[in-house]
Amino acid sequence: MYSWNTTIDDTSSAILFTPYSEGPIESGWAGWFQGSVTQFASTGGEQAIGDSLHITSFPGASLQLQFNGTAIYLYGKANCTYTITLDNQFIAVPLSLPDGLLFYQESLAPTTHSVQLTAQPDVNSTQQLDFDQAIFTNTIDQDTNGLVPVVYENWNGTLQYSGNWANLSGVNWIPNTQDPAPYVETNQSLSSVSLTFTDGVAIAVNGPRNWGHWTYNISLDGEVTSWNCSTLWGIGDTVLFYENSLDPTKQHTIEMINTGTQDYYKLSLNYFTVYALDNSNGSVASTSSTTASVSSSTAPLPPSIATGKKTDVGVIVGPVLAGVVILALTLFAALWWWRRRRPAPRQDPVAPFPKNDRPEIWVKGQEAGISRNPMVRVYEPIQAPIVSVKRSAARTSISAPSVPSAETHASDSGLSVSQTRLLPSHSQQPSISNSQSTGAPASMPTLDVNQLVELIAQRIDPRTNIPQGDAPPQYPASSY
Incomplete structure (x- = not known):
């Protein structure tokens, strides 16, 4: 079995932001780049420079990612509460997390999952949530020396x-x-580019995102999904699509299709990356790279692409590839010799918390030189649903507890993390009673003797009480 980590940045189309990904943070999400001129895009197509974040101060703003893996880690910072939904189940946020980590869950089944984070800042406050990136662990039930990106x-x-x-x-x-x-x-509209490949366990599509880009479809082995590439920024390269549940023994076909309906809607491509298993000390890398450089004489390419490119690339790539293979073999031999000289160490699991060197959290007004107090990370547990409990048959007075009660929540991830929430105590609570007063009233009404006789007669012969002229009650029609 082999595992590896995949990083999806906040700039990727694979992250679905709701209600929108670019706009005022008071009503949704906004992209932020540390090295850009204004940090928040002031004009469409501003060049994105430096590390990025997506920021919101809108209650209910959410982000969603679908992934195939056995663990998920969401990175960012927040000084507000937020909720996590994993596979449509609410997950309690641990009270103690490493700095820069919003959520993580491990020991998941090796299948497709969906995670959603929803920010819950206070209305009209300076609270906000910053999302940086998602990392999930991929696992394949095969032994391999690693992955070779082609x-x-x-x-x-x-x-x-x-x-x-x-x-x-x-x-x-x-x-x-x-x-x-x-x-x-x-x-x-409907222009497309496709690739047919083998030996791959994962596939990624990378391209620019820019002002004027719109929607596109990805068809992978006949399964079609829709994506959005629009943004206010000029982003040079990001992941437009990623899938890691491929069978390396089968042939796969991926196609990207422009679904913009107007000629001002654009779609761009940088490259495809197929991740193949390295099972034979570099031979897979050599074979896959050779396959990648073979051109098809029937491939309908753009005229500017088809002229003079393949020969130049082959001449350059051939010697470089040979040198890389030789160097890789040399390093592998040295590593093998070094490992034989020392006891085999215990294999460490995949590092759950990669180094986080993202910029400090942005504070509203910072770009204008307004100083703010440092933000304090506050993690509050998800409010547990109210459970209705039936009262016992014997209704008696119920007194309120004199001390606060506590609820303990355990994480589904197997972590020994518990959290305690104090419930407010009540000094007074209404009594619930089913008893009725049996005391006599202060005075009794006086009955005339004639009235008493009339009442006794009505009891003996109740027919005198039937109103005259009323029809008898209707019986249900016979079913025979």
């Missing part, structure tokens, strides 16, 4: 293009400022 750049001949795509370059922040590269873009 990258299919947007100009690779293996990709099948349909519709009108343009090969664009010259944007120094796509995919990033350190290594800008060409990308492809379409504004034609």
Whole structure:
């Protein structure tokens, strides 16, 4: 069995923000970038620079992620309460968490899960919640030396293009400022790009997100899902789609389709990444990379992509790949020799809390030079549902408890974490009684003798009480 961690940043389309992902934080979520000019986008398409957060101070704002794995970790900071729903079940938030961690759950079944975080800041307050990233643990029931990422750049001949795509370059922040590269873009509805591959256990699609981008569909082996790529920022590269439950023994096909209905709605692509198992000391990496560089003569590529790219890339990649393989084999041999000289250590589990070097939490007014008090992390438990308890048959007076009572909640993750919530005590509580007063009234009404005789007669012959002219009661119709 082999496990690895996958990080999904807050800029990814895989995170669903509600009611919206970009806008005023008082009514939803807003993207924040540490190194950008205004930190919050002031104009559409502002370049996103530095570490990012999604921030909200709106009660009820939520984020949702669907993942396939055995553990989930949500990172960020908050000075307000929030709730967690995992697979439609409310999960109590532990009172004590490592700094920068909003929630985590381990020992999950190796299947598809859905996690949702809902912020509950006080109305008209400075409370807010900042979401940074999600990390989940992937597990495959096979022994392997690791995963080999096989990258299919947007100009690779293996990709099948349909519709009108343009090969664009010259944007120094796509995919990033350190290594800008060409990308492809379409504004034609239903234009698509697809890839057929084998040996993969996971697949990722990366591309830019920018002002003017809209919706798209992903079809993976015939299963179609819809996504939203719109944003106020110019983000050079982020995960547009990720799936890690693939069978490496089967062939898979993935297709990305532009579903924007107007010519000003765009969709862009940087590259596909197939993650293959490394079961033979590097041979999978060599074979997969070779497969990735093979071009198809029938692949309908954009004209600017199909000219002069494959030969140049092959000449460059061949020697580099050979050197990488030789270096990898050398390092593996050295590592093998070193391990034989010392006792085998106990294998550590996947680190649950990766290093968090994100910026300090943003405080409203900070960009204008307004100083605020430091934010205090407050974690309050989810309010337990009120359970109706039937009263006993014998109704007697109930007195209120004289001391506060406590409720203890245990986490479903198997963690030995408990939390205590004090319930307010009541000095006085109404009494509940079923007894009735039997005392005689102060005075009794006086009955005339004639009235008494009449009452006795009515008791003996009640027919005199029947109103005249009323019809007799109706009986139900015979069923025979």
